[in-house]
Amino acid sequence: xxxxxxxxxxxxxxxxxxxxxxxxxxxxxxxxxxxxxxxxxxxxxxxxxxxxxxxxxxxxxxxxxxxxxxxxxxxxxxxxxxxxxxxxxxxxxxxxxxxxxxxxxxxxxxxxxxx
Amino acid sequence: xxxxxxxxxxxxxxxxxxxxxxxxxxxxxxxxxxxxxxxxxxxxxxxxxxxxxxxxxxxxxxxxxxxxxxxxxxxxxxxxxxxxxxxxxxxxxxxxxxxxxxxxxxxxxxxxxx
Numbered sequence: 297x298x299x300x301x302x303x304x305x306x307x308x309x310x311x312x313x314x315x316x317x318x319x320x321x322x323x324x325x326x327x328x329x330x331x332x333x334x335x336x337x338x339x340x341x342x343x344x345x346x347x348x349x350x351x352x353x354x355x356x357x358x359x360x361x362x363x364x365x366x367x368x369x370x371x372x373x374x375x376x377x378x379x380x381x382x383x384x385x386x387x388x389x390x391x392x393x394x395x396x397x398x399x400x401x402x403x404x405x406x407x408x409x410x411x
Numbered sequence: 412x413x414x415x416x417x418x419x420x421x422x423x424x425x426x427x428x429x430x431x432x433x434x435x436x437x438x439x440x441x442x443x444x445x446x447x448x449x450x451x452x453x454x455x456x457x458x459x460x461x462x463x464x465x466x467x468x469x470x471x472x473x474x475x476x477x478x479x480x481x482x483x484x485x486x487x488x489x490x491x492x493x494x495x496x497x498x499x500x501x502x503x504x505x506x507x508x509x510x511x512x513x514x515x516x517x518x519x520x521x522x523x524x525x
Contacts, residue, residue: 329513339501339513341514344510352510387455399457
C-alpha cells in the first residue's frame with residue numbers, strides 16, 4: 297500500500313515569506329508526527345496529533361510554527377515569517393496509534409531552503 | 412531532558428567485517444529504544460526496537476542490538492556487513508509513558524567498501 301507522502305519534496309523561499317508543508321499519512325493511521333532534521337543532525341520532534349487534535353506540540357520552536365490536521369488525516373505544517381535558520385528537512389511520520397509500540401512510518405521529507 | 416549520543420559519526424568498513432555502532436542515552440527512567448536506518452535516497456525505516464524482556468533484540472537484515480541498562484547503552488551489531496548496508500543509522504528512544512515522540516541521536520554514516 298501507499299506510504300506516507302509529503303509535498304512538496306523541495307521548497308525554496310525567501311526570508312520573511314510564509315510556507316505550508318503537507319503530509320498525507322498512511323490510510324488508517326490515527327497518529328501523525330512532524331520532525332525537523334538539520335544538516336548533520338538527527339530528526340528533532342516538533343508536534344504530534346492523535347486524530348484532529350495536537351497531543352503534544354512541545355517541540356515547536358516558536359509561535360511562527362503551527363500545524364493543523366482538521367479532518368484527522370492530512371496535516372499541514374505552517375511556518376510564518378520564515379528565517380534562514382528554518383532551512384532543514386521536515387519529516388512527517390504516521391502510526392496506527394499513539395502507544396510507543398506502534399511503529400512510526402516516515403515519509404520522504406520536504407527540504408525547505410530559506411534564502 | 413533525555414538525550415541520545417552516537418559517538419561514531421562516520422564508519423568505513425570492508426565487506427564481511429563486523430560492525431558495532433555505539434549508542435548511549437541519558438535518562439533516569441524507563442525508555443524504549445530503537446535503531447532506524449536510512450539507505451541512500453530512501454526514507455527512514457525501523458531496523459529494530461527494544462521494549463522489554465530479552466535485552467538482545469534481533470532486527471531485519473541480520474542486525475541485532477543489546478540493551479545494557481547499567482551502561483545506558485543500546486549498541487547495534489552485525490557480524491558481517493555487506494555493501495548494501497551502506498546507510499545512515501540513527502539510535503532513538505521514547506520515554507515510557509511520555510507519549511510517542513522519538514528522541515534521535517545525531518546518526519552514524521556507515522560506508523561499506525567492496
